[in-house]
Amino acid sequence: MAARAFQRLPSAPAGRILVLRLVAIVLSLFIIAGVLALSGHSPVTLAELILRSTLGSRFGLEDLALFMCPLLLTGAAVTVCGTIGLWNIGAEGQFYAGAIAATGVALGLHGPAFVLLPVMTIAGILGGMAWITVPTLARAYAGVNEIITTLLLNFIASLLTYYLTTGPWRDRISGAQVSTQRLPVAIPEMWGIVHWGFPVAIVIVIALALVLSRTRWGYEIRIGGANPEAARYAGIPVRLRIISVMLLSGGLAGLAGMFEVAGTVHRLQGGMANNFGYLGIVVAVLARGSCLNVIPAALLMALILDSGIVMQTQQLSASVVLAITGLILFMIAIGDELAHYRPVASTTPKGKAS
Amino acid sequence: MNKQSTPPGVAPGTPPVLQLRGIGKFFPGVIANKDVDLDVWPGEIHALLGENGAGKSTLMNVVTGIYQPEEGEIILDGYGQTFTSPQEAIRAGIGMVHQHFKLVQAFTVAENIHLGWDEAPRIASPAVMEARTREISERFGFPVRPDARVCDLSAGEQQRVEILRVLARKARLLIMDEPTAVLTPEETGELFRALKAFRAQGNAVIIISHKLDEVMEISDRVSILRGGRKIGTFNTADCNPSMLAATMVGRDIVRRNMRARPEGAAPIAPDPVMQLRNVSVRDDRGVDTLRDVSLDLHGGEILGIAGVAGNGQRELTHVLTGLMARTSGEILLDGNLVERADPALFVQAGVGHIPEDRLRSALAPSLSVTTNMALREYPYPPIGTHGLYDAQAAGVLAGDIAELAQVTIPDFAMPIRNLSGGNQQRLVARREIRIASRVLVAAYPARGLDIGAIATMLGYLTDLRDQGVAVVFISEDLEDLLNVSDRIGVMFHGRLMSVIDAEAADMATIGLLMGGRDAADTQPGATQ
Structure with missing residues (x-):
């Protein structure tokens, strides 16, 4: 029998994970370059173009920030929920619910922006919370699996958006398809087309990291997620904590929807969530349960999305972009797993090996 | 042979x-x-x-x-x-x-x-x-x-x-x-x-x-x-x-009298700090796991609970610490009726609990040593003030507990599961003793420890007793029970068969009680 040369450890040091992730990304870029070269594209030209249109230019950076903004919030939404051991797969739906609520306020009320915007923000947060309320109560009081319930509500929210944008709220002014009219108010811009939602999202993520590590509530959430039995033993009201965390999670995703509708798109549109909710799950997985890690994870995801758009302008189909995203994430997952292994110092003398 | x-x-x-x-x-x-x-x-x-x-x-x-x-x-x-x-x-x-x-x-x-x-x-x-x-x-x-x-x-x-x-x-x-x-x-x-x-x-x-x-x-x-x-x-x-x-x-029991109080130790309090009156618990299958148990816990006294495992010890422990609701009967803390089973209430009242499966239910294995050591005191100053969690104060607390428990910890930020089972156990015991100002419920605290550590653990219990705390000591080891307990209760099929004076207790009587024979059948003088 061959002696095992590697041993799997239950926890992997952060440094090793980082190194292996970088290796994974570089390797996947090589694979992508190889495939592109075989299909007649020039990887070098393409890489140059992508770099120039993302990190290498002001417009690229602005686009990156706009992509990051919703990803930060949906990633934080999934991470917060994960801290207590639950999966919010419904950030997509809560995103729509927040966007719908904010749009409703903007279309229904009239007033100056400094009044409307705060009301829209609150409406967006409440919309996201409302969308996760049923899964929350079902989880807390009946033990219903939140993965299924939050996921299914995504489809309802998405279809509701289509209904509103083609029905009662359709654009009667410019006749845009599957869209409301342009909202009368917008989140002010801060830098080029980047609106103030972006720095606010960053601040929120940092604040969440502090809340989780520096408050009693955060402590209770962490204990509840790591071992519910120990939480009960310590007298922590686990059910109440589940409710508060899930509502917070829904509120964050709802806020992402409000920012998107009021800061970036300026209209409610069918399909506008653009998978930001689902990509929030990816961001959370990349962040490995740490709120602060959500920032670099969202940046990586935004880079991938942005590069995808550039590639689409070069006659590469959207599914190629999706495949590339999948490949990079797959390689990162392998890197994460490999980080758990460490070589075992062999104790058997070399001559003995059969 | x-x-x-x-x-x-x-x-x-x-x-x-x-x-x-x-x-x-x-x-x-x-x-x-x-x-x-x-x-x-x-x-x-x-x-x-x-x-x-x-x-x-x-x-x-x-x-x-x-x-x-x-x-x-x-x-x-x-x-x-x-x-x-x-x-x-x-x-x-x-x-x-x-x-x-x-x-x-x-x-x-x-x-x-x-x-x-x-x-x-x-x-x-x-x-x-x-x-x-x-x-x-x-x-x-x-x-x-x-x-x-x-x-x-x-x-x-x-x-x-x-x-x-x-x-x-x-x-x-x-x-x-x-x-x-x-x-x-x-x-x-x-x-x-x-x-x-x-x-x-x-x-x-x-x-x-x-x-x-x-x-x-x-x-x-x-x-x-x-x-x-x-x-x-x-x-x-x-x-x-x-x-x-x-x-x-019952191995060859070496009776050492650890019941003797040193100078200045708290006497046994006349009024009970906790009382169970006719408490029964029925589980989901409809089986009575605890039947009609009545007992009084007095400060400054160690009550030993003997019995073959699985005869209601777990349920007794959970009822005494608010983790399990009783089906009938009454629980009194300082003479006041406890309305509902809520572990937080019992912690506030100064009831510490070293659970039987401590590694599973008293610790969050993936979290840091510091986080785990704060589990009982995080709501109170200096760690918890104004709804905050002071990680630094928690670190100080963890350091204190580790020192008292004589566990060397290379890095307090590492997950507690990286420590050996014995060390995790010592830390839990020390953490619980810290908050046990009135009552400590210790379920099999010596299990899995080596002889030296067992002696230390029993020393913890007698120290607490001398400070006037009521200690409930559940064990399968009759030697330990006889050496430190003042009274010994025997559990059989969810019933507390009898509570006998540890000094007068002998193996034969306890053996009979553990096998389900009533004490009255055996030694009428020693009952109650």
């Missing part, structure tokens, strides 16, 4: 099915088995009895090839054997049915029987497998429905599948780990009938059990393990439950 000649009913010259000679198995810092000799003859049901941690499971894992022993030999039918895997053991005719079944829930009974079996036909339709299963089931007298899915079966039916799976592979020695733990009384009766039929064909059974009355009913001989060593093998006919209980727990 108890070398035995061929027992009656076995042809002279027949070797035992299984002979163990001087088996030793060691884990880092723990002697799991040492010098264990065991003979199991054809046509016998052999019970293996012992406390938790006595080494029964390790020994059976050695016999079935899961572990390799460091010392000693395994002899089958007179020939020495070494097993490097469970597959080799089953090929040699040794089959084990574990307490937690190892069946594929989504497969049918027939599929489970044939899974990983080298005699299974290469190409087998469900009909063929079901026919084969039916034939096996009839041959061994364990009725099963071959086409049923395992997830639709009751625990008793699943166990039959598990047994059949072993028997189909021609096991001649069947090892069963606590087989009746999940069964209803009717199912237990059926199992025992089937085991007797199996024995009648000249096969052997080793049955691991805690339930003394069942051991008396089913077994021909009993071997008792304690502290990893075999204490003796007895003919069941010569035994009774009380004697078994006493042998199981």
Whole structure:
């Protein structure tokens, strides 16, 4: 029998994970370059173009920030929920619910922006919370699996958006398809087309990291997620904590929807969530349960999305972009797993090996 | 050594099915088995009895090839054997049915029987497998429905599948780990009938059990393990439950009086700090796990709770710490009725709790040492002020606890599961002692510790007593119980049989009580 040369450890040091992730990304870029070269594209030209249109230019950076903004919030939404051991797969739906609520306020009320915007923000947060309320109560009081319930509500929210944008709220002014009219108010811009939602999202993520590590509530959430039995033993009201965390999670995703509708798109549109909710799950997985890690994870995801758009302008189909995203994430997952292994110092003398 | 000649009913010259000679198995810092000799003859049901941690499971894992022993030999039918895997053991005719079944829930009974079996036909339709299963089931007298899915079966039916799976592979020695733990009384009766039929064909059974009355009913001989060593093998006919209980727990007891109070120690408080009045608990299956228990806890006193594991100790612990709601009866804290079971209320009242399965229920293994040490004091200053959590203050607390517990911790930010089990246990004990200003409920606090650490742990308990805290000390170890307790209560079938004065208590009385005999039958003077 061959002696095992590697041993799997239950926890992997952060440094090793980082190194292996970088290796994974570089390797996947090589694979992508190889495939592109075989299909007649020039990887070098393409890489140059992508770099120039993302990190290498002001417009690229602005686009990156706009992509990051919703990803930060949906990633934080999934991470917060994960801290207590639950999966919010419904950030997509809560995103729509927040966007719908904010749009409703903007279309229904009239007033100056400094009044409307705060009301829209609150409406967006409440919309996201409302969308996760049923899964929350079902989880807390009946033990219903939140993965299924939050996921299914995504489809309802998405279809509701289509209904509103083609029905009662359709654009009667410019006749845009599957869209409301342009909202009368917008989140002010801060830098080029980047609106103030972006720095606010960053601040929120940092604040969440502090809340989780520096408050009693955060402590209770962490204990509840790591071992519910120990939480009960310590007298922590686990059910109440589940409710508060899930509502917070829904509120964050709802806020992402409000920012998107009021800061970036300026209209409610069918399909506008653009998978930001689902990509929030990816961001959370990349962040490995740490709120602060959500920032670099969202940046990586935004880079991938942005590069995808550039590639689409070069006659590469959207599914190629999706495949590339999948490949990079797959390689990162392998890197994460490999980080758990460490070589075992062999104790058997070399001559003995059969 | 108890070398035995061929027992009656076995042809002279027949070797035992299984002979163990001087088996030793060691884990880092723990002697799991040492010098264990065991003979199991054809046509016998052999019970293996012992406390938790006595080494029964390790020994059976050695016999079935899961572990390799460091010392000693395994002899089958007179020939020495070494097993490097469970597959080799089953090929040699040794089959084990574990307490937690190892069946594929989504497969049918027939599929489970044939899974990983080298005699299974290469190409087998469900009909063929079901026919084969039916034939096996009839041959061994364990009725099963071959086409049923395992997830639709009751625990008793699943166990039959598990047994059949072993028997189909021609096991001649069947090892069963606590087989009746999940069964209803009717199912237990059926199992025992089937085991007797199996024995009648000249096969052997080793049955691991805690339930003394069942051991008396089913077994021909009993071997008792304690502290990893075999204490003796007895003919069941010569035994009774009380004697078994006493042998199981009572090593040669060295009585050291740790009841004496030093100068300045708090006296026993006249008014009880906590009282249970006729408390009963019924579990989800409708079984009364705690029956009509009344007791008073006084500050400055250690109340020992003795009894064979699984007789209501867990429920008593949980009721005393607010983790489990009572079905009837009253709980009073300082004379005030406790309305609802809420662990937070009990913590606030100064009730500490070292739970039995502390590594599972008192710690969050993936979180840091510091985070875990703050579990009891995080809501209070200096860690918790104005709803905040002061990580620095928590770090100071963790450092204090680790120092008192004499555990060296290289990095307080590392997950607590990186520490050894013994160290985790010491930390939990110290953490709980810190908050136990009124009552400490300690369930098996010494389990798994080495002798030096046990003495330290008992010292913690007497120190708390001297500070005027009421200590409830639940243990299987009568020596420890007798040495530190002021009074000893004995649990049997969820009932608190009797509370006796530890100084006057003797092994015989406690043994009888643990076997379910009323104290009134034995020693009228010593009751209450």
